[in-house]
Amino acid sequence: MFERWKSREWIVGSGVRMTLSGGACWILGVVFAILGVIGDAIDATLGLESISWFLLAIASFVAAISWYLGWALAVYLATKDTKNKE
Secondary structure: OOOHHHOHHHHHHOHHHHHHHHHHHHHHHHHHHHHHHHHHHOOOOEOEOHHHHHHHHHHHHHHHHHHHHHHHHHHHHHHHHHHHHO
8 A cells, every 4th residue: 555655646646636535524624613612502412512523623624634735745746747847
């Protein structure tokens, strides 16, 4: 599996997938945070306690950051390859 990360073409080609996955994690984090705020405001349990929703939001945001770092690597390698071709 780690052999793929040594291939520049694979990294640059998977940049779109990384962006979509990061966006999905980010949106999930926002939804989890909103559920935590709503649950805390009405002082009710919306499936989970409010702090659990906030912890899920934090975990989702951290996962989104890791996907976006992969995307940033893909963009960097693509621009570096483009500059080398010129």
